[in-house]
Amino acid sequence: MGKIDGKYVMESHHDLAACMMALGMFEEQSQNMADPKNVMTTTMSENDGTFILTTEHSMATEFNSTTTFKIGETTVIQTPFQCIVTGTKKNKNTWTFGTEMGGKILNQECQFHTHGLTLTGTVEGTAVSLREEFRKV
Numbered sequence: 001m002g003k004i005d006g007k008y009v010m011e012s013h014h015d016l017a018a019c020m021m022a023l024g025m026f027e028e029q030s031q032n033m034a035d036p037k038n039v040m041t042t043t044m045s046e047n048d049g050t051f052i053l054t055t056e057h058s059m060a061t062e063f064n065s066t067t068t069f070k071i072g073e074t075t076v077i078q079t080p081f082q083c084i085v086t087g088t089k090k091n092k093n094t095w096t097f098g099t100e101m102g103g104k105i106l107n108q109e110c111q112f113h114t115h116g117l118t119l120t121g122t123v124e125g126t127a128v129s130l131r132e133e134f135r136k137v
Contacts, residue, residue: 006044032062
């Protein structure tokens with residue numbers, strides 16, 4: 001597969017707004033994030049086991065953020081919303097993330113592939129799930 005460093009643009013998503021609302025986000029915020037006109041770009045870089053993840057939204061700029069994390073460690077994030085994230089690595093192409101936000105837990109799997117990445121997730125205790133497809137540019 002190769003290095004995961006690079007820039008990824010969201011091409012599609014399924015139930016993103018429903019997932020965000022299940023985590024306690026307001027409906028208007030969730031709809032802005034999921035708006036088809038909102039271009040979401042994620043840039044990831046790695047240096048000696050430390051990852052920097054920058055996310056930018058063209059229309060929902062209140063969600064723009066940069067996070068620094070290490071696989072296997074818990075990271076507390078304050079903005080754009082308070083949450084606690086722990087990431088693990090299943091193999092060289094598959095990572096998992098557990099995110100606690102608003103008293104709920106979102107379990108996600110991120111599969112890196114030759115043309116980008118696929119992110120799937122479910123909110124514990126609900127029937128809400130999401131799927132996001134990103135193209136590497």
